[in-house]
Amino acid sequence: MFIFDMAKKTWGDVIREMKIFLWNPETRQCLGRTAQSWGLILLFYLVLYTFLAGMFAFCLYIMLLTLSPYTPTYRDRVAPPGVMMRPYIRNTFNIAFNISQRVTWEPYVENMEHFLQDYNDAIQESKNIVCTPGQYFIQEEESSIKQACQFKRSELLNCSGIDDQTFGFSLGQPCILLKMNRVCFPTEHFVYLITIFKLQKGDESHLHEIKFYPSEAFDPMYFPYYGKRTHVNYTQPVVAVQFTSVSRNHNMNIQCQLNGQGIINDYNNDRFLGRIIFTLNIGE
Ligand SMILES: *[C@@H]1O[C@H](CO)[C@@H](O)[C@H](O)[C@H]1NC(C)=O
Ligand SMILES: *[C@@H]1O[C@H](CO)[C@@H](O)[C@H](O)[C@H]1NC(C)=O
Numbered sequence: 001m002f003i004f005d006m007a008k009k010t011w012g013d014v015i016r017e018m019k020i021f022l023w024n025p026e027t028r029q030c031l032g033r034t035a036q037s038w039g040l041i042l043l044f045y046l047v048l049y050t051f052l053a054g055m056f057a058f059c060l061y062i063m064l065l066t067l068s069p070y071t072p073t074y075r076d077r078v079a080p081p082g083v084m085m086r087p088y089i090r091n092t093f094n095i096a097f098n099i100s101q102r103v104t105w106e107p108y109v110e111n112m113e114h115f116l117q118d119y120n121d122a123i124q125e126s127k128n129i130v131c132t133p134g135q136y137f138i139q140e141e142e143s144s145i146k147q148a149c150q151f152k153r154s155e156l157l158n159c160s161g162i163d164d165q166t167f168g169f170s171l172g173q174p175c176i177l178l179k180m181n182r183v184c185f186p187t188e189h190f191v192y193l194i195t196i197f198k199l200q201k202g203d204e205s206h207l208h209e210i211k212f213y214p215s216e217a218f219d220p221m222y223f224p225y226y227g228k229r230t231h232v233n234y235t236q237p238v239v240a241v242q243f244t245s246v247s248r249n250h251n252m253n254i255q256c257q258l259n260g261q262g263i264i265n266d267y268n269n270d271r272f273l274g275r276i277i278f279t280l281n282i283g284e
């Protein structure tokens with residue numbers, strides 16, 4: 001009300017009215033309400049919000065009851081696996097080095113060595129069990145801690161970094177490691193995964209020979225992965241790929257694909273879905 005009358009009043013009047021609005025000593029009202037009125041309002045909102053919070057907590061509780069911590073609920077919607085590689089340095093998938101210049105390939109070697117620490121034979125033997133190759137390692141019991149299969153780096157042979165600690169880089173025959181990064185996919189849709197390679201834009205002839213260790217497939221015994229909560233010592237399988245006689249001084253685009261039932265590997269918007277693309281350039 002006083003806002004509309006402001007033009008006719010002096011500033012002093014306005015301030016006086018304001019003060020009375022804030023605290024009126026005669027009627028004992030604050031902001032136009034008595035203490036009792038304010039109390040009722042606060043009580044009303046307290047009860048209302050307590051009730052809403054309670055409702056929310058209850059719904060959350062009911063929803064959590066229906067979820068099992070050990071298996072994903074929407075199994076069909078789990079994305080197909082993406083592919084990752086090592087070495088991965090300077091946030092790029094470009095591998096370029098000169099064989100005779102150690103400094104140009106040493107960072108790649110260090111990156112590989114660091115990644116493979118978890119795969120040291122002694123560590124694998126102490127944490128994990130020996131599984132039967134070629135079949136899924138299904139552990140049905142819902143709540144138990146899952147065992148994991150050994151993946152020893154010695155299985156990577158010439159790409160293990162054991163005999164040749166430079167992973168082939170010092171010989172101009174570099175190794176790379178491939179792994180899948182979303183392996184929590186459903187048992188019912190299991191596929192045997194094979195990596196295949198193709199070069200983009202017709203530089204096929206420069207690749208010559210490729211070797212795979214331990215083989216060009218991810219062994220099914222490493223699946224399913226039950227998630228980090230129950231599958232505590234799980235070791236992701238890797239496939240090592242060695243380029244033993246690529247042409248020198250050629251910038252090559254190399255694509256590694258997962259191949260198998262239900263695998264998407266040609267989705268244009270995601271270069272890591274079912275495949276990875278990197279460049280390789282080796283100089284003398
Ligand atoms: C390899 O050597 C060439 C010629 O000396 C040089 O231009 C190039 O930058 C070197 N490559 C790398 C990755 O350092
Ligand atoms: C995981 O590894 C630790 C040793 O690092 C071992 O004591 C434990 O038993 C392992 N857990 C399973 C489920 O294999």
Ligand SMILES: *[C@@H]1O[C@H](CO)[C@@H](O)[C@H](O)[C@H]1NC(C)=O
Pocket residue numbers: 158211
């Ligand atoms: C591994 O490396 C050694 C020494 O360079 C070579 O003689 C052997 O043929 C390689 N093995 C494979 C499977 O290429």
